[in-house]
Amino acid sequence: MGHGAGGILMDELIGRMKGILGSTYLGQGLDSALLPPVTGSLAFTTDSFVVRPLFFPGGDIGKLAVCGTVNDLSVVGARPLYLSSALILEEGLPLETLDRIVFSIAEAAREAHVEIVTGDTKVVEKGRGDGVYIATSGVGALREGLDLSGRLAAEGDALIVSGRLGDHAMTVLGLRESLGFDSGLASDCAPLNGMIAALLESGAAPVFMRDLTRGGLAAALCELAALRGLELEIDEEALPVRDEVRALGELLGIDVLTMANEGKLLAVLPAPAAESALAALRAHPLGREARIVGRVLAERSAGTAGGSVRMRTASGGLRRVTRPYAEKLPRIC
Amino acid sequence: MGHGAGGILMDELIGRMKGILGSTYLGQGLDSALLPPVTGSLAFTTDSFVVRPLFFPGGDIGKLAVCGTVNDLSVVGARPLYLSSALILEEGLPLETLDRIVFSIAEAAREAHVEIVTGDTKVVEKGRGDGVYIATSGVGALREGLDLSGRLAAEGDALIVSGRLGDHAMTVLGLRESLGFDSGLASDCAPLNGMIAALLESGAAPVFMRDLTRGGLAAALCELAALRGLELEIDEEALPVRDEVRALGELLGIDVLTMANEGKLLAVLPAPAAESALAALRAHPLGREARIVGRVLAERSAGTAGGSVRMRTASGGLRRVTRPYAEKLPRIC
Numbered sequence: 001m002g003h004g005a006g007g008i009l010m011d012e013l014i015g016r017m018k019g020i021l022g023s024t025y026l027g028q029g030l031d032s033a034l035l036p037p038v039t040g041s042l043a044f045t046t047d048s049f050v051v052r053p054l055f056f057p058g059g060d061i062g063k064l065a066v067c068g069t070v071n072d073l074s075v076v077g078a079r080p081l082y083l084s085s086a087l088i089l090e091e092g093l094p095l096e097t098l099d100r101i102v103f104s105i106a107e108a109a110r111e112a113h114v115e116i117v118t119g120d121t122k123v124v125e126k127g128r129g130d131g132v133y134i135a136t137s138g139v140g141a142l143r144e145g146l147d148l149s150g151r152l153a154a155e156g157d158a159l160i161v162s163g164r165l166g167d168h169a170m171t172v173l174g175l176r177e178s179l180g181f182d183s184g185l186a187s188d189c190a191p192l193n194g195m196i197a198a199l200l201e202s203g204a205a206p207v208f209m210r211d212l213t214r215g216g217l218a219a220a221l222c223e224l225a226a227l228r229g230l231e232l233e234i235d236e237e238a239l240p241v242r243d244e245v246r247a248l249g250e251l252l253g254i255d256v257l258t259m260a261n262e263g264k265l266l267a268v269l270p271a272p273a274a275e276s277a278l279a280a281l282r283a284h285p286l287g288r289e290a291r292i293v294g295r296v297l298a299e300r301s302a303g304t305a306g307g308s309v310r311m312r313t314a315s316g317g318l319r320r321v322t323r324p325y326a327e328k329l330p331r332i333c
Numbered sequence: 334m335g336h337g338a339g340g341i342l343m344d345e346l347i348g349r350m351k352g353i354l355g356s357t358y359l360g361q362g363l364d365s366a367l368l369p370p371v372t373g374s375l376a377f378t379t380d381s382f383v384v385r386p387l388f389f390p391g392g393d394i395g396k397l398a399v400c401g402t403v404n405d406l407s408v409v410g411a412r413p414l415y416l417s418s419a420l421i422l423e424e425g426l427p428l429e430t431l432d433r434i435v436f437s438i439a440e441a442a443r444e445a446h447v448e449i450v451t452g453d454t455k456v457v458e459k460g461r462g463d464g465v466y467i468a469t470s471g472v473g474a475l476r477e478g479l480d481l482s483g484r485l486a487a488e489g490d491a492l493i494v495s496g497r498l499g500d501h502a503m504t505v506l507g508l509r510e511s512l513g514f515d516s517g518l519a520s521d522c523a524p525l526n527g528m529i530a531a532l533l534e535s536g537a538a539p540v541f542m543r544d545l546t547r548g549g550l551a552a553a554l555c556e557l558a559a560l561r562g563l564e565l566e567i568d569e570e571a572l573p574v575r576d577e578v579r580a581l582g583e584l585l586g587i588d589v590l591t592m593a594n595e596g597k598l599l600a601v602l603p604a605p606a607a608e609s610a611l612a613a614l615r616a617h618p619l620g621r622e623a624r625i626v627g628r629v630l631a632e633r634s635a636g637t638a639g640g641s642v643r644m645r646t647a648s649g650g651l652r653r654v655t656r657p658y659a660e661k662l663p664r665i666c
Binding site: 001002003004005006007008009010011030031032033034035036037038039040041042043044045046047048049050071072073075076078082084085086087088117118119120121122123124125127128129130133135137138139140142210211213214215216219258260323324325326329330331332 | 334335336337338339340341342343344363364365366367368369370371372373374375376377378379380381382383404405406408409411415417418419420421450451452453455456457458460461462463466468470471472473475482543544546547548549552591593656657658659662663664665
């Protein structure tokens with residue numbers, strides 16, 4: 001508890017973390033980081049991370065926090081620049097565990113070419129937290145001339161998914177005490193800004209992008225459909241899903257469409273641009289498995305509420321895709 | 334738990350909070366808020382809030398979160414503009430309690446003329462949190478031509494405190510189950526940006542500012558002293574402290590210098606400017622009790638490590654002021 005109380009002990013803890021993160025701006029030692037001007041409009045986002053367990057194949061809460069914030073900035077068309085990190089530590093957390101997580105934050109930030117510029121640490125009593133919770137915020141510079149609002153989505157547009165669905169959700173679920181299976185899977189946790197930059201630099205002009213976290217592909221599609229009363233159709237056989245993930249989902253009664261991902265993108269593009277966009281995605285290491293999974297079937301008049309999403313199933317039927325009411329996977333991120 | 338899992342239930346919860354906060358930017362419904370360009374350098378800060386109990390005379394965790402972030406931006410010389418808010422809710426938290434806190438966030442944001450532009454909500458199991466934790470981040474526009482780094486602090490400079498010390502710490506402590514006394518006090522929790530703007534617009538050019546939160550006045554003075562190896566002296570009789578706070582501190586063995594405040598400023602100014610700065614502070618409702626509490630006694634050469642802070646006590650002696658090692662008041666903010 002002493003590490004959180006604003007004294008010398010807290011300074012030592014913060015100094016230790018600054019050493020690992022090695023940021024110039026953290027070194028300012030001020031209540032706020034002082035940053036160079038950002039040209040143009042800003043993007044600003046925040047997320048808290050409460051994933052359980054803290055470590056999993058493919059990542060940990062630290063990597064997840066950096067990637068989640070980088071991705072939230074990237075899908076609105078911004079270049080992520082600066083991140084903040086606020087840690088809520090549970091009393092008794094081994095310092096080695098904290099170090100591992102902070103190292104992971106530093107490594108993910110390097111990978112994503114962003115800098116952790118400001119932070120905060122609080123400590124709560126044993127039994128009032130769960131090891132570590134992390135809240136990250138991010139500031140990015142918005143690219144000019146993009147309209148990713150979905151306003152321009154039109155009949156015939158292609159729905160592209162950047163890779164295999166459900167790996168993160170099934171990896172984390174497999175580690176839960178209550179289930180405990182060895183899935184052999186790894187989380188897809190990754191920063192998407194590099195891949196999205198490659199997509200945009202290829203000349204592709206997506207009309208909508210989302211990273212497929214809580215709520216999965218279903219949530220992103222339903223959101224798009226509802227925005228403009230669109231009818232969307234996806235093809236089950238086109239969905240990139242590992243056999244193990246599909247099998248586990250069936251076993252556990254969890255729809256792969258609602259499974260959280262931490263390094264997957266939905267991009268919606270006019271059909272004529274779809275193939276070149278797909279090529280740009282596939283040329284990036286994170287987008288090798290990118291696929292067109294469906295299309296905008298019809299536009300209703302802009303004011304129409306609702307919209308709908310349906311899936312052509314492998315057996316040839318049609319199934320309505322809805323947002324989960326309350327997903328079965330709490331604390332997945 | 335269902336409220337945190339990315340489904341319809343979560344949308345309902347978030348919609349409810351957006352309604353209370355009533356921000357245009359939250360209404361964008363994107364993964365990041367898209368904000369107009371900010372002229373000049375940026376200030377960016379983050380803090381998490383784990384105060385116990387959630388509600389106290391003078392404020393609550395919501396007001397505290399907004400004020401803390403506004404103040405961290407203000408003391409580096411920035412105009413606070415945009416805030417984010419990430420909530421970690423403990424399963425079973427009554428929605429009425431959440432509403433009260435979100436109302437309080439909205440009211441504090443209005444008072445401070447900032448806007449909550451983006452947010453996030455997670456839910457953790459009962460016994461893995463403590464009602465609500467809040468992490469806020471803030472973006473501000475840096476004023477030109479200020480050097481608040483302490484670099485310019487010089488012999489003779491006045492140390493000014495904007496009002497009575499220790500009210501927040503003693504108010505919160507009085508509510509703890511383990512102690513439970515009726516202090517009759519209220520937290521000083523307040524946004525300092527208005528008062529700091531008034532100070533700067535008066536023509537005052539402070540060389541150092543800090544809001545006196547965790548670690549209190551002692552931490553801020555020791556930080557300044559250490560920056561340039563300064564010798565600082567404060568006068569115990571000049572410190573604005575309520576009798577009740579002083580008495581409680583003595584009873585509980587807590588030094589008023591280390592008590593956390595949530596609406597108090599330390600400003601360091603050249604002596605000739607001190608009286609007019611004091612007048613500017615006193616003209617503001619939050620600075621009526623502002624006082625010169627001490628001065629910079631001597632500068633050692635810039636490279637000298639350490640520095641020192643001493644207090645001329647009421648009984649005429651001299652006492653060394655040090656940073657607390659691990660303060661006695663965990664979860665004070």
